[in-house]
Amino acid sequence: MRWIALTLMALALLAVSPQPLLAQTAPAQPQAQAAPEAGAPMGRTSATEAEIFRQIRQGVQGTVSIPDKKAGVLVQSEGENWRNIRNGPLSTYGAWLLLGMVVVIAVFFAVRGRIRIEAGPSSRTIERFNAVERFAHWLTAASFIVLALTGLNMLYGRYVLLPLIGKSAFASLTLYGKMAHNYIAAAFVLGVLMMLVLWLRHNIPNAGDVKWLAQGGGMFGKGKHPPAHKFNAGQKLIFWSVVGGGAVLTVTGFYLLMPFDFGMGIHDMQKFVVWHAVVALILIAVIVGHIYIGTIGMEGAFDAMGTGHVDENWAREHHNLWVAEVKGERPQHGHD
Template sequence: MNQLTAQAHSRVSRSDKRLIALGMWRFMLVALALLLSLGFTQVAVAQADPDREMTTAAPGITADQWRQVRSGETGPNYRDSRYDSNYSLINASGETWRQIRNRWVSPFGMIAIGGTAALITLFYLIVGRKHLEAPRTGRKLLRWSLVMRALHWTVATLFITLALTGLNLLLGKFIFRTLFGDAFWAWMIAASKVLHNYLGPIFGILLVVMLVSLIKENIPKKHDWVWFKKGGGMIGKQHVEAGFANGGEKAWYWLLASVGVLVIASGFVLDFPNFNQGRDTMQWANIIHAVGALGLTAVSLGHIYIGTLGTEGALEGMTTGYVDETWAKEHHSLWYEEVKDQTVSEEEIAARKSSSGSGEPSATRTS
């Protein structure tokens, strides 16, 4: 009996030892897995943190190394890997570009846009909307054809899209990244880059087409100077004469024809870096593009305000194509005298829409 009991205890003890050994091996495997996962986590964190990645990938640059680079004594260790490149990996002109972009262009661009928006808001609160001085007659004049309206709204939509995506590319790191976090901002910046790069050339081509189509109506005349002296009718009580386009509209046109074309040209340089332009050229193109685009965005706020909320009847011309006879008399009297015999009633416009679908006469002007 005692012998059987001893054998049973021996079997139990051997079983316990096997269980203990198996448990120890499992514990060691789990501990090893935890250590490996911790290592992979540190690698992932280092990759997610650009500053930490830089300190791991490249040691700190000393003042002697900077002096060596600036003096041209770069040597093979400081050359970059781009084909046929004469630039150093540590590029002094790149730092100059970064300082100009971040310390001057970005803040002053936001001041210009924010300041313009604030002035427009203040003007609206103090002066208010410019209403028609006389009642509407119900007689209409065709001002914009369907083709020009479609071209205008396409260009306007692209302009707003490019302005918003460009502001995100320029300032999103400082604003949206802080508000939404890295994950959401990364998606925003990636989408902004794709939209900006692919829509930019389309906008450039269509803007040139629109500028060429409207050049005849925007040639400066003597009465445009009077329009500016009287502030577009806001200074004094006398009526200000204007042709198809007034002085302010012509100023916006020629701003687009000069600064706008410069922004388009610099954008093409940035969008297509495969024509052997060097880094210096790309850096200057970036500064010119940013300054011009920020300026146009600021001025465009005034154009948008006057054409929508600021002036009664102005938006109707670009949505329906027609303006009321009273609006034409008050804002473009010289043009009204040229086309006043072409007025039509709303009933006639409705009949044209039912017959032709556009509401326009069979032969229309494009401007």
């Protein structure tokens, strides 16, 4: 069967090619040397046929008279390598990364518990994010969550959802999920751009960030609160991951929407799929940690993005230099 299929493909290639395929550049090998190799034809063939088959499997492009020149490639063997990477190490390491993040959070929660406002809630609040800042955050957050879920479905859905909901439901879900992914990406790009404009000046690294990181942000023990301005070093890392990761996802995602425009071919597209997935998986893991600390992980944190106002004691414990700036006080240093 395979021999017949390969012969048909060879004939098709010869039919679309006005010149003998690469006959000048690659002389035919003597039959005795036609060692069996991946993609080599089975059965008895002439040396010329064997060479043609080999070239087909190597993706050599023949000449076609129709406008779509890609049709000159009969077998794109790199697709097999790419598929093996995508469905092999990429999916496996990605799954370990996400599971690993969940385990780290569970262990952290078991050991450290919820990070409390140590001085207890005060009766005063202070504005942390205005309506525009919160809009930018929730636009980014909501769109990212849809993109993450629909993207994860493209990578893992066939193993996780398909057995649960069956072929027909999975096919519709994946089709609409893919459409949502393509369109909602625009909202994510807008949200990230807004956050970039609004918060860039608060996210420039400084010497205090090194000290904050050296003390683990004071998160691993009680009574330790390294000084911080509006955003501490941990938050700056999240910010730059979102901006940097968002930029890579936007560029690669944009090309994947129009794979054969801009002079790019199938190989570029395959590389972009891998980069898009690797960066997305890393960013999802980072954001899982961010969502934990912004909700159950830390008392008083959610209000910052909920109402926009935080408890003053929370603010003094986690962002003392920022409170001093906002209130026009003399900057205090963190109490270790």
